[in-house]
Amino acid sequence: MRLWVEAVRGLIFPVGRPPRPWVRLVAPFCARCAEPFARHSPGNFLCRNCAGRRWALEKVRAAYRAVGTVREVILRFKYEREYSLRPWLGRWMRDGFRQYYAEEKWDALVPVPLFRARRKERGFNQSAEIAEWLGHEVGIRVEEGLARVRETPPQARLRRSERLRNLRGALALAPGFDPKGRRLLLCDDVFTTGATADACARILKQNGAVEVAALTVARG
Numbered sequence: 001m002r003l004w005v006e007a008v009r010g011l012i013f014p015v016g017r018p019p020r021p022w023v024r025l026v027a028p029f030c031a032r033c034a035e036p037f038a039r040h041s042p043g044n045f046l047c048r049n050c051a052g053r054r055w056a057l058e059k060v061r062a063a064y065r066a067v068g069t070v071r072e073v074i075l076r077f078k079y080e081r082e083y084s085l086r087p088w089l090g091r092w093m094r095d096g097f098r099q100y101y102a103e104e105k106w107d108a109l110v111p112v113p114l115f116r117a118r119r120k121e122r123g124f125n126q127s128a129e130i131a132e133w134l135g136h137e138v139g140i141r142v143e144e145g146l147a148r149v150r151e152t153p154p155q156a157r158l159r160r161s162e163r164l165r166n167l168r169g170a171l172a173l174a175p176g177f178d179p180k181g182r183r184l185l186l187c188d189d190v191f192t193t194g195a196t197a198d199a200c201a202r203i204l205k206q207n208g209a210v211e212v213a214a215l216t217v218a219r220g
């Protein structure tokens, strides 16, 4: 285990070929946010965080945990712009889609948006890129239905309550996008507290979406 983690950290894996193994997200986990539970309990259970919270998001699923190689590949794609890693993220996303969402009908994949300045600096929106790969594979349209209208400090450095405050008024429907009566699947690279994904879902629901769920490459 330690060896390949070191290998990844040492940046010795050849471009586009991350080393195995990757860690799957396995039950038992929270029925809403997929937070893993230490012990199995029968039935549909919500974690403590979800039990006391009103979500707009129906549920979130991912095939993998955001640890080891998967986490490393996500970070490299996002921050080091290793675009050649896109198919790996796409495949991991497809694994999650097949496992959790393939039986349902989805009208569109909606990437979690990136603020324009950050998109420009990064060169691409990682969520949109991953959604495009998946959409092509599973035959579902990708619609960039959301936009960031206000710059927000990176969520990673904030606590949950701060994250929610940070997002207020930061997101809006993209011009011309109508979620009314539609079932939408939000796509992102990684899910941690869910604050961003839920803020996205809230806007889509407020504007008439009948269902919004989320799929990410990995669960933090």
Ligand SMILES: [Zn+2]
Residues within 6 Å of the ligand: 030, 031, 032, 033, 034, 035, 046, 047, 048, 049, 050, 051
């Ligand atoms: Zn939960």
